[in-house]
């Protein structure tokens with residue numbers, strides 16, 4: 001890892017990704033061996049929108065490394081509410097912490113903050129933009145179940161606003177992966193993501209119908225379609241129903257298909273799928289801790305070397 | 307200099323932007339933030355016959371030399387334009403526009419959810435693509451009607 005900050009999955013090369021995943025596997029194999037690796041480290045958590053899980057997984061990760069976290073708390077009780085700029089808040093918290101984690105509703109927020117701070121900054125989601133640490137845990141999960149090369153992966157749901165999808169798509173361009181994007185017409189990949197994938201020469205197909213591709217897939221990554229995206233409730237229900245999966249849908253799938261979801265889910269995946277060998281989404285969520293431990297450890301290690 | 311230029315008066319010190327694509331003169335003024343309110347002498351020729359372009363616009367601004375930022379944005383909406391810097395009635399410098407790699411602080415981002423549209427101490431930066439520009443913060447690509455995104459103070 002030779003990055004001061006982690007803002008987008010686009011900046012991750014294949015060796016970067018492999019380094020993080022290898023370190024995560026080491027951690028997974030022997031958690032105790034890493035228990036005091038980052039004893040004097042304080043991680044500053046700046047969550048401008050609620051995301052209990054992502055926040056808790058970063059908090060757990062730094063604590064499992066022997067460090068600690070400070071949290072600016074909910075935005076409505078802080079100086080942010082009094083109108084302090086994000087740039088100022090970040091510069092203040094930088095003085096308390098050895099690294100920062102930022103979640104913000106505006107696209108480009110992490111990129112901007114990275115221009116103001118010197119400590120490592122990790123983007124934990126910026127609007128419909130990027131969510132690179134989610135991508136690393138997604139890749140870790142995929143590597144564990146099917147390997148990262150020669151992959152046929154379907155990515156389905158809200159591809160327009162889904163930042164986890166954008167980050168994953170960028171990262172997969174480093175591997176021999178055929179990406180199939182499945183979504184309703186109104187939620188197709190945004191122009192900017194398509195532009196990047198094209199630039200990278202990625203192997204990409206777009207579909208509106210899962211049946212067209214399901215039988216060939218090794219991995220199916222499902223994301224949530226949000227009600228707020230549709231002005232009309234009926235339209236939402238029609239589309240959500242069409243892009244959900246259950247045991248019947250999976251009849252045509254390969255036996256070793258891996259089904260993933262960044263969670264939380266609403267009803268995109270019927271609970272009857274949970275007990276099958278397809279379901280990897282809870283494992284995927286658990287992988288957040290070792291992967292974030294690995295990432296923090298590597299970024300702080302590099303910081304020490306400077 | 308052809309005799310067509312005589313249609314608009316000579317300036318003493320300032321900038322002549324020539325070979326502007328017909329119809330773009332007012333956008334050029336918008337980029338320069340010129341609306342006449344500061345009393346600058348501005349002359350605009352529109353749809354002037356031109357050997358090279360058939361019809362062109364031409365803008366002359368007394369007392370103003372363009373900054374590099376202004377030249378960069380100008381090159382996006384009027385790539386064929388030539389810029390002449392005039393001092394004491396003489397053209398002292400002639401510049402053919404070149405497309406820059408990026409433009410800073412002049413365009414505003416059309417994505418309302420972009421951090422550059424929040425109240426933060428940050429200038430907009432756009433990467434210049436072959437057929438448009440791209441916000442370096444939210445990555446939104448703008449291809450159509452760049453002139454509409456020029457942020458004039």
Ligand SMILES: [Zn+2]
Pocket residue numbers: 108415416417420421422441442443444445446
């Ligand atoms: Zn933007």
